[in-house]
Amino acid sequence: MNLGTQPLGSLTIPPQALAIYNTGDALLSISSVTLAGTNSGDFSLQGPSACTNAPILPGGMCSFEVGFVPSLVGPESTFVVLADNAPPNSQVQEAVGSGAGPLAVVSPLAVNFGSQPEGTISSLPQFVTLTNAGNQPLIISSVMFPSGPDAAQFPKVAQATTCAAVALAPGGSCAIAIDFQPETTGLISTEVGFVDNSGFLTGSQQVVTVTGTGTGMAPILTVAPASLSFGTQPVGVTSGTQTVTLTIVGSALLNLTSIAVTGSNSTNFGFFVKGTNPCPLPSGSLIAGASCTISVDFAPQAAGPVSATLSISDNAAGSPQSVALNGNGGTSGISLSPATLNFGSQTVAASSAAQAVTVSNTGTTAVAMTIGKAGANAGDFAETDNCTQSPLAGGKTCVMNVTFDPTQAGSRSAQVLISDSAPQSPQILAVSGTAVQAAATISPTGSISFGAALAGTASPPVTVTITNSGSGAAILIVGAASVNPPGNFTTVNNCTSGVPAAESCTLVMTFAPAAVPTAAPCGSTAGPKNATLTITDNAPTSPQTIALSGSAMDYCLAPSGVVTQTVTAGTPATFQLIADSVQGFAGSVALTCADAASSSTCSVQPTTVSLASGGQVPIVFSVVTAANGAAPSGKAPDVRWFGPSLPSLAASRWHALALWLLALLLMIVALASASAANRQLPRGMRFVQTSALALLLSIGLAACFGSSAGTPPVGTPTGTYTMTVTGTFTGAGGSTTRSVQVTLIVQ
Numbered sequence: 001m002n003l004g005t006q007p008l009g010s011l012t013i014p015p016q017a018l019a020i021y022n023t024g025d026a027l028l029s030i031s032s033v034t035l036a037g038t039n040s041g042d043f044s045l046q047g048p049s050a051c052t053n054a055p056i057l058p059g060g061m062c063s064f065e066v067g068f069v070p071s072l073v074g075p076e077s078t079f080v081v082l083a084d085n086a087p088p089n090s091q092v093q094e095a096v097g098s099g100a101g102p103l104a105v106v107s108p109l110a111v112n113f114g115s116q117p118e119g120t121i122s123s124l125p126q127f128v129t130l131t132n133a134g135n136q137p138l139i140i141s142s143v144m145f146p147s148g149p150d151a152a153q154f155p156k157v158a159q160a161t162t163c164a165a166v167a168l169a170p171g172g173s174c175a176i177a178i179d180f181q182p183e184t185t186g187l188i189s190t191e192v193g194f195v196d197n198s199g200f201l202t203g204s205q206q207v208v209t210v211t212g213t214g215t216g217m218a219p220i221l222t223v224a225p226a227s228l229s230f231g232t233q234p235v236g237v238t239s240g241t242q243t244v245t246l247t248i249v250g251s252a253l254l255n256l257t258s259i260a261v262t263g264s265n266s267t268n269f270g271f272f273v274k275g276t277n278p279c280p281l282p283s284g285s286l287i288a289g290a291s292c293t294i295s296v297d298f299a300p301q302a303a304g305p306v307s308a309t310l311s312i313s314d315n316a317a318g319s320p321q322s323v324a325l326n327g328n329g330g331t332s333g334i335s336l337s338p339a340t341l342n343f344g345s346q347t348v349a350a351s352s353a354a355q356a357v358t359v360s361n362t363g364t365t366a367v368a369m370t371i372g373k374a375g376a377n378a379g380d381f382a383e384t385d386n387c388t389q390s391p392l393a394g395g396k397t398c399v400m401n402v403t404f405d406p407t408q409a410g411s412r413s414a415q416v417l418i419s420d421s422a423p424q425s426p427q428i429l430a431v432s433g434t435a436v437q438a439a440a441t442i443s444p445t446g447s448i449s450f451g452a453a454l455a456g457t458a459s460p461p462v463t464v465t466i467t468n469s470g471s472g473a474a475i476l477i478v479g480a481a482s483v484n485p486p487g488n489f490t491t492v493n494n495c496t497s498g499v500p501a502a503e504s505c506t507l508v509m510t511f512a513p514a515a516v517p518t519a520a521p522c523g524s525t526a527g528p529k530n531a532t533l534t535i536t537d538n539a540p541t542s543p544q545t546i547a548l549s550g551s552a553m554d555y556c557l558a559p560s561g562v563v564t565q566t567v568t569a570g571t572p573a574t575f576q577l578i579a580d581s582v583q584g585f586a587g588s589v590a591l592t593c594a595d596a597a598s599s600s601t602c603s604v605q606p607t608t609v610s611l612a613s614g615g616q617v618p619i620v621f622s623v624v625t626a627a628n629g630a631a632p633s634g635k636a637p638d639v640r641w642f643g644p645s646l647p648s649l650a651a652s653r654w655h656a657l658a659l660w661l662l663a664l665l666l667m668i669v670a671l672a673s674a675s676a677a678n679r680q681l682p683r684g685m686r687f688v689q690t691s692a693l694a695l696l697l698s699i700g701l702a703a704c705f706g707s708s709a710g711t712p713p714v715g716t717p718t719g720t721y722t723m724t725v726t727g728t729f730t731g732a733g734g735s736t737t738r739s740v741q742v743t744l745i746v747q
Contacts, residue, residue, distance in 0.1 A: 001080075003068040003097035008134075008199035009274075011240050011297070014368045015044075015065035017419040017426040018080060018093060020051055027055035030084040033064065039076035043068055043095055051082075063426060065419060070099030073134045102168075103134030104198035104206045104276070111192075113180035113212040125157045125177040128208045130194050132168040139167050139197045143176055144207065146190040148249060150289060154190050154210055155179050163194060180212045188212045189287040198276070207277045209290060219288065220249040221316035223323060228310075230298035230327035234365040237332075237421045238270075238299040244310060244323050246279055247291040254286040255315040259294060261325070263308035269325050271296045271310060300329030303364075330394070332363030332422040336429055343404035343433030345473040349538040350498075351382075351405040357429060359387050359398045359418065366391035367420045371400065375414035380406045381431050383416055406435030438474040438501070440539035441467040442546065448509060448533075450489075450550035452584055455525045456515030457733030458490075459550065466495055466535065467504040474501050479536045481507050488513050488529040489548050509533065513552030515736075522556035522738055523582040553585040555611055557727050557740035560618065566745040569715040570627025575742045577619035577725060581611045589727040589738075591619065596721040597746060599626040599714065604725055621725050623744055625716035720745050 006013045022028040033048035044067040051062040070076055080093040111126045132138035143163050146154040157177035166174060182188055193207035224245050233239045248254045259281060261269045271294055273281050279292035286292060296310060310323040337358045346352045361367050368391040371383060382405060387398035406412050416429040443465045453459040468476035478495035490512050495505035514525050533546040561576035579589060588610045595602040601624045609617040726739040 001066060001093060001095040003066070003095065005098040005100045006068060006070050008070055008073060008099045008101040008103070009201065011069055011238065012368070013068055014370050014421070015046055015067040015419060016095075016370060017063050017065050017372070017417050019061050019063040019374050019415075019417065019426075020056065020082065020091075021061045022056040022058055024086065025058045027057065028060075028084060028086055029055045030062075030082055032081075032083045034081050034083075035078050036081050037078040039072070040078040042071050042076055042097075042099075043078040045080070063417075065425065066095050068095070068097045070097060073099045073101060073103045100136060101134050101200040102132055102136045102138035102170075102196070102198055104138055104194065104196050104204065105131045105133045106193065106206045106208055106276075107131065109208060111178075111208055111210045113210070115213050116180050116182050118182050118185055121155075121181040122179050125179050126210070127175045127177050128192055129173055129175040130163055130168070130196075130206060131173040132170055134198070135170050136200075137167045137169055138172075140165060140174070140194055141197075141203070142195045144191065144193040144195060144205070145176070146178070146192060146210070146289070148190075148289065150188055150190055153180065153182050153188055153212070154192075155181055178210065180210075182212055186213060187287075190289040191291065201275075204275070205277055205291075205293075207291065209287060211287065219252040219254040219314075219316045221254060221312075221314060221318070221321060222247045222249060223312060223321045225323070227324035227326070228296055230325075232328040232330040232365050233298050233300050234332040234363065234367070234421055235300050235303055235329045236423075239297050239327070241295040241297045244294045244296060245291055246286070246294070246312065248286050248288055248316075252288055254288075254290075255283075256280055256286060256312070257283050257315075258311075258313045260311050261296075261308050262311050263325075265306035266308045268300050268306045268327070268329075269296060269298055269308045269310075296323075296325065298325075298327040300327060303329045303331050305329075330363060330365035332361065332365045332367050332394070332420075334367060334369070334418060334420055334422045334425070334427050335360045335362055336418075336427060340430045341402055341432070343431070345434045345436050346404050346406055347473070347475045347477070347538060348406050348409055348435050348437045350475060350477055351403050352433070354384075354401040354403045357400040357402065357416075359385075359392070359400060361392045361394050361396055361422075363422065364394040366393045367422050368392075369418055369420035372417050372419070373414055374417055377406075377412040378414040380404060380408075380412045380433075380435070381414050381416070387418075400429070402429075402431055404431070404433045406433065409435045409437040411435075436470065436472045436474040438468055438470040438476040438499075438537070438539050440476055440478075440535070440537050440541060440544060441469040442535065442544050443467070445546070447547035447549065450511035450548070452551040452553050453511050453513055454585065454729070454731060454733055454736055455513045455523075455552045455554045456736050457512070457731070459511035459733065462509045464507040464509055464533070464535075464546065465504050466499070466507070466537070468499040468501050470501050470539075472501060475499065476501075477538045478505065479538075481533065481535050483531050483533055483548065485531055488550070488552070489531050489533070491533065507533075507535070509548070511548075511550040513550065516554070522558070523554045523580075526552045526554040526583040528552075551583055554582040555585045555587070555589060555727065555729060555738060556580045556582055557619070557725060557738050559740060559742060563741075564743040564745065566747060567625060568627075568747050569625050569718065571625060573623045573625070573744055575621040575623075575723075577621055577740060577742075579609045579611055579617045579619055579727065581613055581615050584613045586611055586613045586615075587729055587731060589729050592726050592728070593621060594724040594726070595623065596723060597623070597625065597716050597719070597744060599716045600624060600746075602723060609727070619725070621723070621742065623723060625746055628715040716746050718746050 030051045046065040048064045075098045077096045082091040107129050145156045161176045163174035189211040191207045198204040228242045230239050273279050305328045307326040311320045313320040341355050343352050382403045385400040413432040418427040450459045475498040477498050481493045483489045490510045492508040499505050516525050529550050531548045535544045560578040565573045567573045590608050591604045593602040593604045603622050605620045721744045723742050728737050
């Protein structure tokens with residue numbers, strides 16, 4: 001049990017509940033509950049009689065609370081010891097906590113200048129050192145130097161004082177220095193010290209008594225404050241302390257004879273002395289100029305306002321001095337709605353929707369609370385709230401949200417414990433639910449072989465079915481489906497929502513071997529490909545795995561001879577290439593070429609290659625260049641020789657023109673024959689014959705001799721050209737291309 005790190009001396013630390021369960025099959029009798037250990041004085045038991053008054057039935061429980069008020073800086077611990085009839089006749093539970101805060105330590109605790117002649121000053125000053133022995137910064141708000149009528153008899157040494165308004169780090173220290181210069185004879189005393197935040201108590205005083213020789217005077221006692229008001233405090237709960245300070249003015253001793261709380265409601269208030277400067281109790285003396293403190297608290301026994309008086313009896317004028325005390329007893333109570341939660345059936349490893357519980361303070365005073373869990377299956381339930389951040393005011397509500405996230409199948413239960421200062425603490429919220437287990441059946445199991453696929457294409461998809469073979473309300477949740485290593489297999493996860501029992505969802509797997517990167521050699525991605533499909537879900541067998549395999553095929557075009565040729569314009573070039581099957585590729589590849597040189601033609605033979613698995617087919621790639629003044633084979637003549645009056649014609653259109661000229665010639669022959677037979681034609685027909693012959697003669701002359709406005713054909717320019725042969729394969733996975741390049745240098 002860990003009560004955390006708490007401020008020193010704080011009385012507002014909420015206790016923590018300790019539950020005792022009888023897990024046996026006989027009555028459990030607890031005879032006593034005690035605390036043991038070095039720091040047991042800083043721990044307390046609250047309500048242990050709930051466990052000792054009556055035996056605990058099998059399966060039953062009792063509980064009480066452990067409180068903690070640290071008095072030391074640093075770790076503290078104790079042991080809760082239960083004497084009972086269970087083996088081995090006692091049970092021990094460790095409780096730990098830690099005190100946090102600054103801790104002021106002064107040295108020496110008293111300064112005595114001894115005898116000093118009246119009107120002289122001590123030969124050496126006396127130093128009072130303040131050290132921060134705590135673990136938080138010690139803030140010194142002021143230094144208490146001698147004041148009042150005798151202040152001049154204890155002058156401070158200003159240049160030797162280093163404690164004015166500073167913050168001391170843990171382990172740090174500072175000092176003040178004073179001299180003694182008596183003005184009268186007899187015992188003279190005063191106090192010096194510091195006002196700081198030691199123990200996180202603002203205004204904490206560390207006082208050192210300083211004495212010398214002086215004459216006596218009648219004591220004068222001041223008491224501050226004149227009254228203490230504790231406001232509203234829950235009935236039966238002790239408040240924090242408030243301080244009354246007694247200060248002696250003059251040079252005579254104060255004889256304190258008694259301190260008491262009086263009045264009809266005196267039992268509602270208590271006092272004690274503690275700290276660095278407590279008043280003597282039950283009686284004692286205080287030197288002149290000294291001060292001491294009395295701590296008062298309030299624990300109302302019933303609802304409503306109450307008052308009493310703190311009475312101080314002594315030898316000072318006005319004795320007994322009194323301080324008025326008042327406070328109001330308030331009520332507190334915590335109720336839960338609903339008082340139990342049942343989550344019904346919930347799938348193992350899947351968190352339920354949150355169920356809300358309203359926590360109400362039915363009283364009039366604020367209640368601070370802590371919330372924890374207990375029970376055999378406490379880890380299956382989670383709780384969040386807005387109740388523990390600050391005390392819940394009277395009449396107000398807060399909300400707890402509880403979820404059920406079972407780790408095993410079967411009936412599960414636990415308790416949510418609310419520990420507070422209200423009656424019947426801790427309040428218990430019983431939570432329960434039934435955990436059901438989903439089961440995953442994967443089909444196909446073991447492995448999937450996709451066979452062969454061309455690099456850069458995708459195989460036909462394969463469906464993986466995931467079935468929830470669990471029963472009842474179990475929901476199968478498929479968290480992720482991943483392929484490792486990635487790159488050659490793709491997955492589409494259709495399992496995006498929970499799968500009820502006897503239903504299924506699917507993953508779609510595809511083998512898509514990577515295409516060859518731009519700078520990589522052809523066929524470099526071909527070969528066997530393997531990966532693992534991992535499916536994670538909330539079934540006990542998760543993760544499930546399927547081995548994936550496939551083979552990436554490829555086809556490549558490559559030179560089988562020289563890759564660079566140098567020719568003179570007008571000279572053809574021939575390159576020897578090869579088509580190659582990689583990793584079992586088989587199919588028909590269509591071949592085309594791209595001619596980068598002007599006035600030249602390219603061709604590839606054959607235009608289609610049929611590759612068998614592991615086979616090779618030779619390819620001849622030819623380029624025909626043109627010399628100056630000649631058109632290369634297969635190209636139309638330079639029609640610019642017909643002059644600007646004729647349009648440029650392709651070779652196919654020259655064929656059509658020749659057919660028209662042949663038809664015109666046949667028509668002229670026919671007309672001539674008719675003329676010979678009839679010996680006479682009309683004038684118009686003779687004109688047509690003459691015109692046709694003239695047209696035919698003009699075209700023939702133009703074709704042979706050209707026009708003075710045209711220029712002769714220009715051959716392939718000199719330069720370096722990149723020629724490309726491309727192979728295209730079209731299959732079920734789509735079309736892919738591979739290419740090879742050669743270099744032609746024309747001189």
